[in-house]
Amino acid sequence: MQVTTKLIPLAIALAFAGTASAQQVVKIGHVAPISGPSAHLGKDNENAARMAIDELNAKGVTLNGQKVTLQLISEDDGADPKQGTAVAQKLVDAKVNGVIGHLNSGTTVPASKIYNDAGIVQISPATTAPVYTRQHFPGAFRVVASDAKLGSTLSKYAIDTLHAKNIAIIDDRTTYGQGVADEFAKGLKKPGIKVVGREFTSATATDYTAILTSIKAKKPDLIFFGGMDSVAGPMLKQMKALGITAVFMGGDGMCTDALGRLAGDGLGEGRVYCAEAGGVKGPQEKVMEDFRARYKKKFNMDVQLYAPYVYDSVMVMATAMQNAKSADPAKYLPVLKNIKYEGVTGTIQFDANGDIKDGALTLFTYKGGKRTKLDVIR
The missing domain is CATH 3.40.50.2300 (Response regulator)
Known part of the structure; x- marks a missing residue:
């Protein structure tokens, strides 16, 4: 073009x-x-x-x-x-x-x-x-x-550090959500790694039961979500209600302090991971x-x-x-x-x-309902 x-x-x-x-x-x-x-x-x-x-x-x-x-x-x-x-x-x-x-x-x-x-x-x-x-x-x-760096960093972390093998992906069909999910998926094309499901919702949806039930049957180790915290929080609540215990991962759109409030007891302890575009370390x-x-x-x-x-x-x-x-x-x-x-x-x-x-990325998890920094990567 x-x-x-x-x-x-x-x-x-x-x-x-x-x-x-x-x-x-x-x-x-x-x-x-x-x-x-x-x-x-x-x-x-x-x-x-x-x-x-x-x-x-x-x-x-x-x-x-x-x-x-x-x-x-x-x-x-x-x-x-x-x-x-x-x-x-x-x-x-x-x-x-x-x-x-x-x-x-x-x-x-x-x-x-x-x-x-x-x-x-x-x-x-x-x-x-x-x-x-x-x-x-x-x-x-x-x-x-950009999401190209964020997606590849998160997929590498999911495989190398969290040792996920069966991975499901959900996105909200927005430019951001679908884009970051696509970039994450690119990094999963490795031996022994299987994408067991690719589902989508919308940025305004409130009920995710159907797609989560479909994903649960495929027994993923990890679920990646491309979208904002306003969807990720309620989704985590519904995952808990359905008994889904897979690790939950996403990009910077859901990587907020507010996620703890939005997810409530669905947040869990050290089972939600995300990356924020940006980050500092040292002085x-x-x-x-x-x-x-x-x-x-x-x-x-x-x-x-x-x-x-x-x-x-x-x-x-x-x-x-x-x-x-x-x-x-x-x-x-x-x-x-x-x-x-x-x-x-x-x-x-x-x-x-x-x-x-040389844009930075910061990896986080959630402990005690609070976002906790793991590392800053450039």
Whole structure:
């Protein structure tokens, strides 16, 4: 498929040129699901974006010698692709200077074409579907590792560490859920490993009895789920009710502190494993702890999942603007492509596709109802 690499038509470039100097306001768009089953994650993202904007404005941002004010324009995509493209167009019409978002791959991917066509730089703090950057849109970036790495890491852990041999896979048919399940399945093509079942549900379903009963009959050692915590939690409850004792594994969409609350006594002890795109170790852990403390002090709540990556996304975009001395996407994009930024989540640099270089993954299990870190892998 041929994809244009020309970012901004001349008329659009001229419309952006001098935006900061003319208005003295730089508009940063943010999109996440503020409503619906993933609203707790979307609000987490929105809070972090607001925190970064507030800190930058308090410190003072200057572009080409002129002080500017950063303005956050936050939109709710409801984790729905149709709503996602509608709010993307709304941000284009608002002439934002850049976008942080979306959270879900299913909304990020269709929205990315709208931003690309309008010449707007987009940094996703959470999208892991490989297709997002494989479109080769020059203004599309992400600060977390993709599902290609996450899926292969989890399949290797399932086989080498958990010694699973008979594995069932369930996904929620979203771009993210099906994508991460497909990447996980690719890593299972090894001697002695059998995929005993591949089932699917939806992101809004509440009853999984039929697919779980079918899977139970196949006696899997491990069940992999591609989807969000809002489905994984109730699914674990129903697994317990059906007497399914297989290890449960999934990607970052279900790898939250909230999973313990959503799963209740279905969580078990040390039988749920997941990986989060991102993660820090060593001296960087203190930096992350300080961020979490500042976040909790500001919002009176704990970080849910992606907040540190949202915060870093805003900061790296603002830094690129400052280094380019312009909020015009055509001018700060080349700077962003070559940036090296030390953030809360570690060093941020992008490869030619806009993917984070040397992206980390953190493996977790759950003990005592709490998410417990096992290791950080790069």
